[in-house]
Amino acid sequence: MKMPVNVCLILSFLMFGLVSGVVAPSAVAQVRDDVVLGMALEPPHLDPTTGNAAAIDEVVYANIFQGLTRIDRTGAVQPQLATSWVISDDGLDYTFTLKSGVTFHDGASFDSRDVVFSLERARGEASTNGQKGLFAAIETVVALDPETVRVTLSRPQGSFLFNMGWGDAVIVSSQSAETNKTNPIGTGPFKFVSWTPGDRVDLAARDPEAPIQRATFRFIAEPAAQQAAILAGDIDGFANFSAPESVILFERDGRFDVVIGSTEGETILSTNNLSPPFDDIRVRQAVAHAIDRVELIEAAQFGLGTPIGSHFAPHHPAYIDLTGTYALDLDRARALLAEAGLTDGFSATLKLPPPAYARRGGEIIAAQLARIGIELELIPVEWATWLVQVFRGKDYDLTIVAHTEPLDIGIYNNEGYYFQYRSEALAAVLADLDRTAIADQRFALMGEAQRIVAEDAVNGYLFQLPKIGIWRTGLTGLWENSPIQANDLTEVRWQ
Amino acid sequence: MLSYFARRILVFAATLLAAALAIFVVLEVLPGDPALVILGLGADDAVLTALRADLGLDRPAYIRFFHWLGDLLRLETGVSHTYDVPVGGLIASGLGVTGPLALFAIGIALVLGVPLGLIAATRRNRPGDYGVMIFAQVGMAVPNFWFAILLVLLFAITLGWLPAGGFDGWQQGFLPGLQSLFLPALSLGLPEAAILARVTRSAVLETLGADFVRTARAKGASESRILLRHVLHAASIPVLTIMGLQIALLLAGSIVVERIFFLPGLGKLLFQAASQRDLVTVRDTVMLVVAAVIAINFLVDALAALIDPRPKVSA
């Protein structure tokens, strides 16, 4: 009578054995020519000249698309499709000499007409470019001959060559510009192969001799899944890993290299400067005095992150340390609140977008502000809601977000920006900065701007977001820092 | 009989229509502007308006509802806001993962649950029975996502036997595909196995006491023959019914499990689309899931009616 039962049991054990017993064979000792990198966010499409999603650049920049110039791993401007350039004495005319023999992936040849087309398209009336401001100073773009282009500016712009290195300024072909969203055609060393929405983008090298022949970007949003995927060998690494808490684990594991660098992300407690009581500078100063950056970074970031006192990256030469402007001082904070007529404290909302730095940071900030009587209600929101409610609707008191564009202190002067902050002094300094091309003077003006926003306590300045690179030992050439949002594969190879 | 089925089919169609209406109404109130999400930070207002018109968001709601119904009848799907491709393709590739995953999970549930239920029933009130019942209770109480995490920690991270997640498709071969679905299917299938073990046990106990079993026994049939020929056959009906009802649970569970194992299935598609306000994708995916549940319930009802014509009077 036990027959059928036992047969079933044996069957079930067989099934377990079959599936779990088969161990993946270990990798053969041979230099690999493929790489699989993880990314937290999936790009909405693959055209870097439309929209603002950083994830697009992280796939296509320098790999599929190239610009006149490029920004290298140190943040310096390098020649790319333009091999050299001459700047007129008044700083208005830029004459670019273009690389010859370049073709797009579809076989179309690259020449000066493509440059004219791309820049006109980006700055034109119907442009959907996410960074139209990069092209604001351009007056005309003229093709002098197939390998020479002259760009004339309406005013001198110290950052013009840097601007032309952004992902938003890459050169596209008029034949493929419309379809780049789903089938990107550029001049870069990697061709687009396929995109499986929700999962991955595959690229292939154009040069059959290149050390990396196949590259895959996989999209894994959950920090836990990211960690599991690396540990299980499903992916070779993350250039920008989301979970600082996992660093200890990977450092202990000899199979991986952990490289902690810096991003351009100033992580700030963005404050609605028109929303009472935050319209009172004393209240904002009280908040600044109550923030304990050391505790915040230790708890929410597991010790990773550099404290900042203003909206500026610490690795930039023009950086000045303003963390002492409103040092941690709870008595002073309470006194400032009392001066503002809020002896008993008050309550406000703190909207938190999905990244862990915001969600965890929000819990710590709420606990810290509670010490001076400010009760924060934490409201987690998805990015879509955040964009509509906070960024565009300005319907918020406080939020935590990392501003990852390089050198973006200019946003404080943007009309209608979600901080809702106005300062004549800052406007004047930034106007001077725009007109100045000499490095020392520019740095001094940048320092002045940092000081103004710090002293006005526009936002709570928390820390510079670290770039946590984790990849298999033997993989080299990935960037340590991210001066711009990119996963440049051109120097990546296996040792 | 025929009029009964005509009525059931009418009810089936009405239920589908009501579900479609519910989904549409619910999604109409979603906050968040898909156009803004597509363009991202710093989008131009003129561009936004143009894109909204492009997406058809400027038309009145009832017109959009009827358009959608028309599409549904022609089995056409909308275009995903996020990916700018037809949702049908996204759903198809999601089904390519979720489908096999659900089948695998059901397979595990059957292979584990039915024999365990049999063991328990044939050893009623003996240690074997208690063991199975304890397994069933624990299996139903342990959250599948916690179980999934523990499985990853043990099999993928500590032992390194199985992938921690991801799915490379079947083109790598059947076995590798099965391997990468094994842990997710196990974490989905185990609670199902627990439920099946209980159902099988009580169904078998009930049939063991039935007249025809006693008759067979009196005729001298061997116990194993009785168990195989009569009892298992009779018990298969409640087991199949329960499995039909569990499909909904399985599809819902796959949302959580697919997130843990980052499988690009329907659950992940739905979760991601919801957070990106990709309304068209959410709408069509939820409709598919709900329609599947309704259709399976309809089939189970119809099968039950065919096998046993008694409950025809009222459903």
Add this chain to the structure above:
Amino acid sequence: MTVSRNFIIGLGLTATLVTIAVLSLIWTPYDPEVIGGSLRAGPSWSHWLGTDWAGRDVASRLMTGARTSIGVGVVAVAIGMIAGVGLGVIAAAHRNWVDDVGMRAADVVFAFPAIISALLITTIFGPGAINAIIAIGIFNIPVFARVSRNAALTVWAHDYVLAGLAMGKGRLRLTVDHILPNIAPPLIVQATIQFGLAILAEAALSFLGVGVQPPAPSWGQMLFDSQTMMAIAPWLAIFPGLAIAFAVLGFNLLGDGLRDMLDPRL
């Protein structure tokens, strides 16, 4: 009526859970929301179950989390019971269009897997405990509607009820007098089981990030937080999972035991 073993174990587990939840109202070892101190410390004499990433005491958070789970269970089951039983007994009493429409509506709601409808509701109205509870409660409505309708139909078939009808008693009157008392046992059993399911559903939603929001502690959300810290702080993942499993086990056993005692036919 014999007291079943399932009932005793189930009662023990659920009583422990309720005691802990009530106790947490007046006492926890530490304030569950105060951060700082020793971050991510393992279980010790001062912190029995360790501390989490922000230095909060895990034992205290689990105790407060029990309150969350019970609260979600009570409200979700209450929503499902009040609306579902109301619908069910009215449908059974009249057997007219109310029955048809009500039961069809229940079918429609039932076709939405709980997590999917909860996901929809929380994406629309924002993630949060209240919305999660409502979503779980709505999912409970058709469950109770079906159980109460079927049970009520059996009672309606009894001679004494039909006699009452013949004597001119109103259907509402009969429902209150005879139907509701008689369908209580299966409803109590169902409520206990749905309670356990509600705890599981809340944990799953909080785990997905759309349920109870920090800093209010919830077991599912504690599990979500712990995922990436398994290697450095495994206790963060073990204890909340155990808590969920024991709570659900308790309610399931209690439901089974009650069924054995109240309604041996099922």
